[in-house]
Amino acid sequence: MPEPTSTLPSGSFVFQDPQGKRWPRLRRVLLGWGVLVALSVVWFFQTLLVRPELKLPASIRTLKGQLTAATQRSALPTSDPNEMNWTKFYEQSPRSQERLARVRAQLRKAGKPKGEIRLGLYVDWDPNSFASLEEHAGSLTHLAPEWFTLLDTDSKLQIETDRRLATFAAARGLTMMPILRNLAENEWQPEAVENLARGPADKRARFINELLGALQRAHAGGLIIDWQQLDPSYRDDYTELVAQIAETLHAADLEVWFMASLGEDFQTFDLEAIGVVTDRFVAVLHDENSESDAPGPIASQSWLGGWLKVIAEKDRNGSWRYGDPAQWIGLLGAYAYDWNTTTKKTETISFKDAMSRASYAGVDRDGKVVKVEAPSYNGEYDYSEPGGGHTVSFLDAISFYNQALAVRIAGLGGLGVSRLGTEDPQIWDVLELRTTPGPVARKALGQLRASETITHVGRGEIVRVDVTRDDGARTVETDPDGLLRATYSDFPTYPILYHEGAGEPHQVAITFDDGPDPKWTPMVLAILRARGVKAAFFLVGRNCENNPGLVLQILREGHEIGNHTFSHGNLAAMSPEMMRLELNATQRLIESITGRSTTLFRPPYNADSNPTDIAELAPLKLAQEELGYTVVLEKVDPQDWARPGADVIVRRVKELRSEGNIVLLHDAGGNRAQTVEALPQIIDYLQIRGDRIVPLSELLQIPRDELMPPVTGSQPLERMVAGTGFRLWHATVEFFWAFMIFATGLVMLRTLLVAWLAQRHHGKTAAFAIRDAPVFAPPLTVIIAAYNEAKVIAKTLRSVLETDYVGEFEVLVVDDGSRDATAEEVAHAAAADGRLCLIRQPNAGKSAALARGLAQARHAMVVFLDADTLFERTTLGAIVQPLANPLVGAVSGNARVGNLRSFLARCQSLEYICGFNLDRRAYTEWNCITVVPGAVSALRKSAIEAAGGFSQETLAEDTDLTLILHRLGYHIAYAPEAIAWTEAPETFSTLARQRFRWAFGTMQCLWKHRDLVFNPRFGALGWFSLPGIWFFQILLVAITPLVDAVLIWSLLFGHAAAIWYYFAAFLVMDIFLALLACRIEGERAVRALIIVPMRFLYRPLLSWVIWKSIIHALKGALVGWGKLERTGAVPSRA
């Protein structure tokens, strides 16, 4: 038994580092590692930012150069075959020339005709159409959208009205004149009109009513009828049908206009009769040569003039054949055709497209010019590209001026623009010209300003971007007859999208976005394998990171891989740096997994292959120019991600196949069962159709190794760092989840074991409690160490002295140099009760005080009690009972929290009940209690002496002593009926201090007695309770912040949602134990629920305490040590 001493034995304090070298050394090591890790992380990200050296395949790079102007104009037919077709419908009137001259003269005087109708044709599928409308609504009076389609044998009416457009038009004062057309999917449906005109009257009536209703709902001003390719055999029926429509619409105050195509179709209708019933005719003054014809002028001046004569001149009888010309509107073309003379395919393009193509082909190079001049006054040029030779015919502001002039001279009632969005922007200036433009106006017309409109060249969905803009110039002059002519010497350049990869007509590629996915990608791969089909997978880096095996498998099975960013972020909302990081991270990952780079890239959230906003081009440009990617878009997008049903997916592919040749499907990002179901049907369909499903490399005619070059010697260091970084991160994440599984398993095991043991113990003690009275009542010494306990000591003493204990006992209070009235209080009580004895000593610490008390104890059995802890009357009797067994060296009482005033205290109360006492019940079953708390315990004096007294090597002398007793072979018992009410700290700071002392002390003891762990000699102590403290009370508590961080991350970003399962499992275990403990201790079950808020408030505190202890331990117990030791007012550990 050591003598009490006031000085700590130097060097024997666990974790103490007397030389103080450990911390500086450790700090140096930690600092070194920290810097290293930080540098590695920086380096890792640096490698992600370093541009992977992607070599753009040569053929892609040079596409721009492949567009060339034709060296010689192809020999076009000198005579335009359609130019004179109007003559069939024209009878020369003797006075016509005279009249023409007169009108012309008048027009020049009168300026702009009054009340001129300005009609704009509008399409909803081209955003440029709306952009043009927005800008030029003020120049228009009427707007004609394509809203009504008459289709199929049974004359179905398909209505596609657009409220937004109607509202817009109303706001701008435009009259809506939607078009009713018998054109569906680029095919005229003559039967739809013929059968309606010839069919049952009631069907016509229903149709007209339906039409009327739709027009009224859309607040339209009327209807434009555009019917083509009808059989003239039924012309009277058509007249009758138009008359019926007109009658009904007129009654509703709506107008009916009739579109008259020029050419052979002109005679299909009885225009004279129709003119009587309708309000206006719209003469289609373009398509002299259309898509299906050979290249030629779209609307030559002479052709247009001829047809105007047919319309506007009086016949021999002096009357107009087709009504007053003022009833007519001349619809002028404002677009271009690009005829591929090799494939015989024709593209309708905009004026700007035509300009861009001419500019890139260098049509204006080396002093060459393109002239818009007599006789046709249409623009025309040739160029070629690898896909064939092209002839482009375009209409511009110059042709528009000339044609508008002719229309006005002919006395027509208005002009139309066909269509909004494809026009030369300067037609709007021309439209307002009142006189022949002078030099200033002509100069203005000559300036071709490049806007931000995106233009297109080529076919296919693999695109290259060039955002260069360059103004152009044309020289505008006046011909003697008042017409304008222009010479294009410098074509303007608009932002351009080069399309490639159209391939052969029967080549098609299938692509998958967003994978790989552990569930769906293998299913997709199995289907492709079985069918021998090669596809392209645009991978999301995050998913590659999780499924590197699948990435390899995709590549191994002959498919192509492309970059789809790391996190599937929206590029439009991303800074260039972020985008670079997204692409490079994925690239590095793919390189480290596969040993190959990829030059293929597809932006996420790409709606279709026609970006319309210049802002959409920026990320593509970055990917392509700065990072070297080939951008792969798609046209056949059945929207499988929205899960419309497998049959719908297949049907959409069928419908869209003619639009393009790259199919987009998804193999990740949700339940892809429908995609997997549709895929074989899609492959079947394509193959039956005669398509060859080819990889992108074949579509582009670029070798696979060029699209996905093997990683070469360049940048080996960057690649290694990036690869290692990804692997480390991957391993860390994997380890985290493995640990979560492991920990959850252990927690559940422990919970069940504790529950079972505690329940068993409860059964036994309950039986014990029934006994009438304690049998064993040896003489006792009760020892209380007190330091500044004046406020509570009297009460404590009273609780001890007023006991039912039948045996003899003495109470020794050791006053450890209190600076308050503790000694006086005790002395006062001692005067009244002889069993009480006061011992005073200079402040020396609690261990010393207890040792001093023990030295004075007269009896063999000693009960320890904290100065602020109250006994019940039965406590003394209960606590000594186990000592009846000579093998028992120490007995733990049941400490409970007495001050339940605050939340914090209630938390601690629950913790005492379930955390400490339930554990103790369980541990006592297997004799593996780790601590007999100083607050309430009974010990055999001989056992303490055998243990060497109270050690001062640790802050938790009670734990230390308990473990030493275990070593000595004593049994440690628990007396649950020996209840002592202790006072819990009520503020966070005092609680934190208390818990820090406990935690540090416990760690000291664990360290000091580390040889007990997994030591077979100590049975359950070595295998159950001590490892349990290491794992559950130190390690798990220490990593709580990490788990919480993942939880918050998961809440914020939706990733790692699996964490919630583990979290829930832990919480359920906690609640379960709390409920059990409350039941055993006779507490109300609701009290157990406080465990839930505790998890969020109490646990972080514990975690902080643990970390503080760890750091202090590492530091070697330097600062603030003695001070903590001497704040003996804090209740000792339960």
Place this chain on the structure above:
Amino acid sequence: MRGARALLLLTGLALAACDREAGPAAINAQSPDEAEGNQGGGKKGEPIRNPQLAIPARGIYTGAYVDWGDKEDAVTLEGIEGFEELVGKHQAIVASSSYWGEQTFPDDNVRLIWRHGSVPLIFWSPWDRPYQEGRGPDKYSLTSIIAGEHDAYLDMWADHAREFGQPLIVSFANEMNGAWFPWSGVLYGGDKPVPGSTPPRFQGPETFKSAYRHVVDRVRARGARNVQWVLHLMNYSMPQEGWNLAAQYYPGPAYCDWLGFSLYGSQFPSDGEWAPFTPLFDWPYTELALLDPQKPIMVCEWGAAELPHLGSKADWFREAFRVMKDPKYPRLKACVVWHERWQNSEGDDAGKYSNLRVNSTPESLEAYRQGVADPFYLGKPVIEPMADGK
């Protein structure tokens, strides 16, 4: 006799076909009839040697020519499926043309049709561009064929047909008893007797038969045994004279597997009167039936324009479907409808249309749908191995 043979539905066969195709065609497992078809015998997936279109003991194959454009050869899956959806029935036969002026074999078309689950019928027409009726013989004249000037083309064509390896019905130089195509008998000496022949044979038909036999012999010599030949006349000869009748053009039983004819009701708005179906059908059927006691008969083309001022096309369809299945005509085994609308350019009809589409009006379409819905009209081809000795 035929019932004892292993009958396989084409769809069941498609798997076997896949093995030989460049790309795996896959009509597999999509036909509800497939299982039923396989009960006939042969194992699924086992290729049939020298497959041919079986002659059904009962029923008539239904097929169609869908408007395949100016050269009648722009076959698309969309076109076939669209037509089938329109009429509500799968097509056992899909027809298209192969013009000699193209100097090609329609590889893509026959494969597409076969993969779709139909048997291709090819109108193999020996004429040159521009393909306009009434121009008279050109460089692919019957005499040049007989002279062997196009043997290289014939061999190439035959080789491709053999490589295709699936049933293929070929109508070479159709409607030769008419007067519009450059291979018409009337353009090759017509009724001039062949010197020294008794009873007299006529130069026109004899020239045709020589050319026909030359072509068939040549193709067979290249081993294209999957080709079945249909002798394809106009239902009424023009002129309808003895020397110009079917019997005169019959090259012999060894040279044709089917006997066929074209049948058109009224086609032009300027036609004076409506042509009812039965007389258009009964005469040529009887005429052809007399040529050979066994050979199946096919209506290689049939249709009528929508001409409401003359008569009801719907009624005409109803009559057609009723008459064709009449037991009086037990040897009729296939009928291929001509589904096209065109604009006329000549005479009173200039600018007006001839609408031979089955859906020219809702009534006509309904009549066609109802008629062809009769299970007697077979939508799925049945494939069997070729009989021995052929």
